[in-house]
Amino acid sequence: MMWGVRQRCTALITAARTRLGPGPKPGPKPGPRPTGNRVTGYIAIGAVGTLIGTSLAVGAGESGTRPRLADVGAWLAGSEKGEVAHAHGLTGDVDGKVVLPAGMAGHPVSVAQDGDTTLVLDERTGEVVRIDASQLSAAQSADYGAAGLQLVSGGAYAYVVDPHKGTVQRIDPAMTTPESPPVDVGGKPGAAVVDAEGTLWVPLPDSGTVVPFTKGLKGTAVKVAEAGHDLALTLADGHPVVTDGTAGVMRVLTATGVQGSFDLGDAVTGTDPDDVLVPAGTDGSAVPVLAAGTGDLVVVDVRSRHTTRAHVQTEGHELGAPHLLGKRVYIPDESTGRLLVYDTALSTPAPPVPVTEGAGELELFVRDGLLWVNDPDGSAAAVIDADGEVRHIGKYRTEVPSAREPGDEPIEDSIPTGVPGGPVPPPPGAPNATAPVTDPPSGNPSGDPSGQPPGPGPGGPTQPEPEPGAPGAPQAESRSGAIRITFAKALGATPQRYVLKGATPDQTVTPDGVGPDGPYTFEVRGGSCDEQYSFTVVAEYGGGKPDKESAPSALARPCIAPGAPRGLTFTPAERGHGGTLTWDAPQDAEGTVTYTVNGPGGSVQITERSHRFEKLRNSTKHWVAVMARNAAGSGTATDGWMDLTPPSQQMTIVNNTANDVPVGIRSLPTTVGSGRPGEIPGNKDGEVTQVTTVHCNVRGQENSYGDETTDVWAYHTFHSPVTNKDIIGYTSDLYVNSRSNPKVWDCE
Known part of the structure; x- marks a missing residue:
């Protein structure tokens, strides 16, 4: 098998080298590229930087092998030199x-990697190249001819999306060639x-929808917003x-x-949509959202439904999408x-990282x-x-x-080879970015755990007493029935305690005060889920020193989005054609809770925990989903099926006691052009009670018996005593009278 792989790789490399002629000389350094979710390139983060699943030995002839690529690593583009490097x-x-x-070389490129497949896109020409990790070469390519x-x-699966034409084309990730013609997505894609x-x-922002392609096939568009709204996608814990x-x-x-929604509140509402930045993917279930114009930061955990709000200094900066790692x-x-x-554990900015x-x-x-x-x-990158x-x-x-042969010239002689793989020295005056942050900035250059500056040396002048400082701006986290406030300790003088300011009369604050050594956390319980609250922290110094108040926290609610409704139950109506759907309140159903019911006939919003459906078709299972919502958002939907399969009923055969003429069972509800798969024997003596299992009723040919006339036919199963077999078919309801039994439904 290895021989076959090597033969294929050799053929692919030969083909690639054959088609590679001298290209144009690199022009000026390209300007800013178009961005997706305000991050560089159009790469889906779920496909970028995926770690190589196995250590691949790269061949160097029989005399030895090149070093293995790291299992924990990623491919990084070097557009200026026309290379991709694995770190x-x-x-x-x-x-x-x-x-x-x-x-x-010199063209902007995007790297997409999934498992053992790594693809590189030339964003200027539309050429897609596959990287052969075993040979460290550009193994195969195809030109899609568009920028x-x-x-x-x-x-x-791999796809090429053309935002200008509004098309999606599935490609072969191994050969880079098209696997299907371009498909019109119905608008200009983001x-x-x-x-x-x-x-x-x-x-598709113009229509407010998102279109899924499952196994390469276009699915039904999902309505997510009003037409024209700004939309950005993120893969959070693998889910869109x-x-x-x-x-x-x-x-x-x-x-x-x-399947759930979260209100981002005033942190986003009313800001320029172009300033709302989100990453294309996260490793966990928490998604950071940054309003670049105001510095409001919201971290939404789509699994726990907790929302954390803070403020960062963004004025005068050209920012990209935030990314969350750890805290x-x-x-x-x-x-x-x-x-x-920004350190969410310490509720304060941490030293920046120079790159x-x-x-x-x-x-x-x-x-x-x-x-x-x-x-x-x-040449710069970091992990x-x-x-x-x-x-x-x-x-x-x-x-x-x-894979470059010995003696080969560099792609561009004028480009420096870069710096060694060790740490890059930070710019003058920058903090040491290689040291892990363990505490917020405290104005403590000595590192003394007391937080105070060093005292005077022998014979030195007396150090001035530090001035009182304000605590850091509080960070607010919405929880079930509470708001958790965390803050950074004050700089300078040591306060006697910290107290929280801003709680309303219907809210309680725990603890009453926080000592100078922390923990720097308050919990505010109570209040209304339908209201938003902001708080400040006051450092009380005493001894005639002025108290210092922090900047206000971001607005937060004392609640989180409710969970999924529980105990979803459907009770069919008499004779079917509908019924009543009921459910129990979800976990964390705080504030004013409304329910969105999606089912036959569309979507409705109600406040009750039940909904009645009418005019539905029997003999069908109807899908339905219920999602709870409060002011913080909506939780996961609970879905199921409303089964309107008619229940079978035992019925006694009637009007079959006067003679021995059998009652026919027809293949259709008519005697005209209908077959006769069986019959019910006559019952002249009337001593035997004949029963049948009626499934449902249908309308058909009208028949009469004495004074009775009906066009109802019973669809039933009769066990024949003659053949000892079940006979399924239609019999005029003159001989069953199932139309008078409310437990017998219409068939459709």
Whole structure:
């Protein structure tokens, strides 16, 4: 089998080299690229940076092998040199690189990786190249002949999305060639993502919908917003989540519709939708949302339904989408080439992380517990772990495995080879970004745990007493029935205690005060879920010193989105054609709770925990879903089937006691052109009670018996005593009288 793989790889490399001619000389450094979810490129984060599933030995002839690529690693684009480099996630070392085809140097490129398949898109020409990790070469390519395409892959599927033409085309991830013609998505798509199962999700802001492609086939569009709203997709814990930046709502999606929503509140509502930034993917279930214009930060956990709100300083910065790793939110600042950091555990900003030496584009993605940062147009990159430790990456190192033959000239002689793989020195005056952050800035250069500056040396002057300072702006987390307030301790003098200000008379605050050593947390219980609250923290110093009050917290509610309704039950109506759906209140049903019922006939919103359906078709199972909502959002829907299969009833045969003439059982509810699969024997003596199992009634040919006339026919099963077999068919209801039994339904 290995021989076959090597033969194929050799053939692919030969074919690639044959088609690679001298390309055009690189032009000026490209300007900013079009962005998806306000992050660089059109790459679905669920498909980027996926770790190589197995260690692949790269052949170097019979005399030896090249080093194995790290299992914990990612491919990073180096557009300026026309390369992609593979970096080790635990060391930051570059352990392999691939030179892209001639002509791609200097072009913006996007990398999409899923499992063992790595694809690179030339965003300027539309050429897609497959990276052969075993040979460290550009193995196969196909030209899609357009600029500004999106390349997304996942779950053994890969797609090329054309935002200008409004099409999606499935491609072969191994050969890079088309597998189907382009499909019109019905509008101009935004940045698409692919989940782990290979389902492509394409947002259409103009219509307020998201279109899924399951197993390569276009599905029914899911309505998620009003037409014209700004939509951005995120894969959270592998599930698609759409943020409506215009309405300030986040919604969790499935192929059948919306399965939950979260109100982002005043942090987003009313701001410029273009300033609402979300990542294309997260490693867990929490999604950070940043309003870049105001600095309001919201972290929504779509699993626990908790919402955390804070404020970061964003004025004067050119920001990208925030990314969450562990307890820290990282925000790319492309005006300085740094990552702004907010520590949600300490409720305070942490020292920024320098990546480049100046302004420039930064690509971020989180995968398998690591945050990758890349300057696609330069040599700088970095990887950060959950503890905040930073490892800088020199992508342009030359002493790494590559398929370039000995003696080959560099792609661009004038481009420096970059820096060693060790940490890149931060710019002058920048904090040490490689050290994990363990405490908020405290103005304590000595590191003394007391928090006070060092005393005077022998014979030195007396140090001035530190001035009272204000606590950090509180961070508010919405919980079930409460708001959790955390804050950073005050700088300077040590206060006697901290107290919370802003609670209303119907709210209780625990504890009454926080000592100078913390923990720096308050819990506010009570209040209305339908209202939003803001708080400040006051540092009380005493001794004639003035108290200092913090900036206000972001608005928060003392509630979270309710859970899924429980105990969904359907009780059919008499004779069917509908019934009553009931359910129990969900967990965390606080405030004014409304229920959205999606089922036959569309969607309705009610406040009761029951809904009656009418005029439904019998002999059918009707799908229905119920979702609870309060002011914080809506939880997961509970769905099921309303089964209107008619229940069978035992009935006695009537009008069959006067003679021995049998009663016919027909294949259709008529005697005209209808077969006769069997019969009910006559009952002249009337001593035998004949019974049959009636399933339902239908309308058919009209018949009479004495004074009775009816067009009702019973559809039933009669066990023949003659043949000892069941006979299924229709008999005029003159001989069954099932029409008088309310437990017998119409068939349809």
